[in-house]
Amino acid sequence: MTQPAPAHPPHNDPSAAPRPIVTLDHVTKRFPGVVANDRVAFDLFPGEVHVLLGENGAGKSTLVGMLSGLQTPDEGGILIDHREVRIASPARALELGIGTVFQHSMLVPSLSVADNMALGGPWWSRPDRAGVARRMAQVCADIGVTIDPAAKVGTLSLGEQQQVEIVRALMRGSRVLILDEATAMLTPKGAEDLGALMGRLTRLGIAVVFITHKLNEALSFGNRITVLRLGRKVGEIAPERLAALGPAAATAEIIRLMFGTDAGAPADAAPRRARPGAAPLLVIEGLAVDDPAVPVERVDLAVAPGEILGLAGIDGNGQKQFAEALAGQRPLRAGRITLAGTSLERLDVGARRAHGLRYVTDDRLGEGTIGGFAISLNLLLKQVGESPFWRAGFDQPEAIAAHARRLVGEFDVRTPSIETPIGKLSGGNIQKALLARELSGAAKAVIFAKPTYGLDVNNIRATRQRIREAADRGLAVILISTDLEEVLELSDRIAVMSRGAVVGVVENDAAARGRVGELMSGVTA
Amino acid sequence: MSALFTDAFLTSLVLGALTAGIPLMLAGLGEQISEKAGVLNIGIEGMMLFGAYAGFLVAYHTGSIWLGFLGGAVGGMAVAVPMAVLCIRMGLSQIVIGIALTLGAEGLTALLHHFQFAQSYPRLPAVETLPIPVLSSLPVVGPALFDRPPIVYLAVLAVFVTAYVFRATQFGLALQAAGDKPAALDAAGVDVVRVRTIAVLITGGLAGVGGAFMAEVGAGIFVPFMTNGAGFIGIVLAMQARGKPLWVLCGALLFGACLSATTALQVAGVSIPTDVIQMLPFAAVLTVLVLFGRKASLPPALGTHYVRGAR
Numbered sequence: 001m002t003q004p005a006p007a008h009p010p011h012n013d014p015s016a017a018p019r020p021i022v023t024l025d026h027v028t029k030r031f032p033g034v035v036a037n038d039r040v041a042f043d044l045f046p047g048e049v050h051v052l053l054g055e056n057g058a059g060k061s062t063l064v065g066m067l068s069g070l071q072t073p074d075e076g077g078i079l080i081d082h083r084e085v086r087i088a089s090p091a092r093a094l095e096l097g098i099g100t101v102f103q104h105s106m107l108v109p110s111l112s113v114a115d116n117m118a119l120g121g122p123w124w125s126r127p128d129r130a131g132v133a134r135r136m137a138q139v140c141a142d143i144g145v146t147i148d149p150a151a152k153v154g155t156l157s158l159g160e161q162q163q164v165e166i167v168r169a170l171m172r173g174s175r176v177l178i179l180d181e182a183t184a185m186l187t188p189k190g191a192e193d194l195g196a197l198m199g200r201l202t203r204l205g206i207a208v209v210f211i212t213h214k215l216n217e218a219l220s221f222g223n224r225i226t227v228l229r230l231g232r233k234v235g236e237i238a239p240e241r242l243a244a245l246g247p248a249a250a251t252a253e254i255i256r257l258m259f260g261t262d263a264g265a266p267a268d269a270a271p272r273r274a275r276p277g278a279a280p281l282l283v284i285e286g287l288a289v290d291d292p293a294v295p296v297e298r299v300d301l302a303v304a305p306g307e308i309l310g311l312a313g314i315d316g317n318g319q320k321q322f323a324e325a326l327a328g329q330r331p332l333r334a335g336r337i338t339l340a341g342t343s344l345e346r347l348d349v350g351a352r353r354a355h356g357l358r359y360v361t362d363d364r365l366g367e368g369t370i371g372g373f374a375i376s377l378n379l380l381l382k383q384v385g386e387s388p389f390w391r392a393g394f395d396q397p398e399a400i401a402a403h404a405r406r407l408v409g410e411f412d413v414r415t416p417s418i419e420t421p422i423g424k425l426s427g428g429n430i431q432k433a434l435l436a437r438e439l440s441g442a443a444k445a446v447i448f449a450k451p452t453y454g455l456d457v458n459n460i461r462a463t464r465q466r467i468r469e470a471a472d473r474g475l476a477v478i479l480i481s482t483d484l485e486e487v488l489e490l491s492d493r494i495a496v497m498s499r500g501a502v503v504g505v506v507e508n509d510a511a512a513r514g515r516v517g518e519l520m521s522g523v524t525a
Numbered sequence: 526m527s528a529l530f531t532d533a534f535l536t537s538l539v540l541g542a543l544t545a546g547i548p549l550m551l552a553g554l555g556e557q558i559s560e561k562a563g564v565l566n567i568g569i570e571g572m573m574l575f576g577a578y579a580g581f582l583v584a585y586h587t588g589s590i591w592l593g594f595l596g597g598a599v600g601g602m603a604v605a606v607p608m609a610v611l612c613i614r615m616g617l618s619q620i621v622i623g624i625a626l627t628l629g630a631e632g633l634t635a636l637l638h639h640f641q642f643a644q645s646y647p648r649l650p651a652v653e654t655l656p657i658p659v660l661s662s663l664p665v666v667g668p669a670l671f672d673r674p675p676i677v678y679l680a681v682l683a684v685f686v687t688a689y690v691f692r693a694t695q696f697g698l699a700l701q702a703a704g705d706k707p708a709a710l711d712a713a714g715v716d717v718v719r720v721r722t723i724a725v726l727i728t729g730g731l732a733g734v735g736g737a738f739m740a741e742v743g744a745g746i747f748v749p750f751m752t753n754g755a756g757f758i759g760i761v762l763a764m765q766a767r768g769k770p771l772w773v774l775c776g777a778l779l780f781g782a783c784l785s786a787t788t789a790l791q792v793a794g795v796s797i798p799t800d801v802i803q804m805l806p807f808a809a810v811l812t813v814l815v816l817f818g819r820k821a822s823l824p825p826a827l828g829t830h831y832v833r834g835a836r
Contacts, residue, residue, distance in 0.1 A: 070833070091714030106709045108702040110824075115698050120713035123696040 027076035036062035051222035059231040068100035069093035099169025103181040109154030159190035178209040195221040227257040255517035278304040281476040282445040287335030294318040303476035310491030318500035327359035356444030371423025376404035411436035428459030445476040539669035541785020550777030551735030552759025555728035562724035563704035563826040567623025570756030571630030573736035576601035578634040580737025581747035601733020616830035635749035687770040704824030707831040
């Protein structure tokens, strides 16, 4: 053999066909009202980073839950070394050699690293701190990390805590290591370090399952990529193919898998006619918002009357912070907001509303409505104390009821009575009531935050129709959505948000899907 | 004022601090174990009271002080069992159940006492003391601290045993984890419900012995409602002690001293109105809470029901 030593022996050595350690044999898991995993099949090979890629709600966490013993499949089976097993508890998963590092740390913050590792022995025994430290030092040396066994876990960074969990899993003899959204809370440097660590783990023959929704991480850290979408496995790219494709072609293929095909757009998705030449109604310049998780930086957007500007992006990239800052629910660090020539950035929520800026929140029950209050009152939640519904501090039941009856009829809210507490209605009807409140009166610009999230098909259609009508009336509309189909269906232009910044704005034409997909996944960022 | 600090006064104060402090300490220690495991045990007042009744009943009928303490422990645990079943297994509100158990124990013991002892009010004989050689002949503190019933020494020993269990056993780690991050404990293969159940039963046992101490050593008699909020002071002690058993002991002696100051001041012949003196323990509780209450660190999972897989 004159060849240099292969980086991943199992794949570069054709004589020994790799045998999977773990096989998921068409597992199905249902939760009330949703099929979280629908006949998903996949194999885990030793010495390989297997990436599970998919949007939020694609079923990644459920799949991990079944491997790590938190859930059991309703149908299908799990095979380890070709033998069918039942993983009924996290303890059983550990026994079988499957270690999991969850997105949220599974360490006890008030205990030291060594005590966390010693946890779980016979009750009256002394925790073997010295022994743990010794074995830890060895594993740490094997995989090239440094951890102080006496340090209290609560004082470690999130990246260090993950290293502790990885070391712990290896100390317990894990051959399979599951990293669930492990990079979600890490800094870019931390994510890179973790990627390098995954590489070192595979060289020890460990099978790593890496769950992410970031395409660039999948490509740079993964050997094999499986894409999930709405609970189904929609594709798998084997290591040989991944290498053969090259980054650009692999990206294109994954985007196609993650966000659907280019063909077959819905019939009623005829692109809206833009109104060229109209002066922008809502102008956002240099908007910045402080936030510990996702700070928003320098957002510049302009929306013309009658235009729908889609704001696409993977959930948690600053959309919520941006929307709340726009609506006045969060302080701005910098930037200007101008609506029809009026500066709004110094005004409070009520004043912004009075000037015609409306916000349809995605948190319908939490901040959109008060569940125990009557529908009639919820329809006036942002006008409490205002005439003609209140006079001199006293409510005017007639006026309130008349207002409620009109909106309930106009927006087709299905309710036994206008006095029914709004929390008793279905999600679709609550959304109708919210739309009624925000779209009525002197609205000039509307921000929709994930307007169809959690609704059924009929209500999705009705809500989208309302959004179109709002634009047709000449309102400036910003549509924030994590559903790319929805953005493509409704928008005139599409802005893409990633890590708190708008990374691009594209016209909604035939090439939009691919462009937006690339921007969303952070490949071109 | 120098006349105040006579030997008689000091001996009386230290003795009183110990007699009143031991039940508080046992309650505080028990509560600390529950809270460490993430259970806010409001029912501890009921556990003490039932322990006091059961302890007195057994000691009265058997004539054995030791069987009395055993009876007190069993009585306290009897109240802890419904707490464990309803709150830890079934996930009902720990506060509501705790209050219900306390009220229930108060009513039940008063009723039982009414039928059994309301006519006779029998007393137990004074408990024999065990003088510790050499130490008991020290001036002032000797007779007050080292010529006490053996149960006192055992109770103080329990503080150090608890400290050892917390620090140096797997059970101690499991308790800490159950209150700090139960999901992590579950993932380590330890049954969170079992750890918490055992913690609550230990609490019941310690609180029951504390109650029995009040009836057998302190008063020599059982009267309804005799614990008089000692369990609640135990909760305050546990919260201030930040997981350290030794702090519970110190706090309990401080409160005990305040409680016993009435007697001691009378012994010293000081003529302060008794109403003022009787306010001392409660003033002390308030002062401690104002000074240290904001720094009290409670386990993050305190009072929450653990459900596997829920986030």
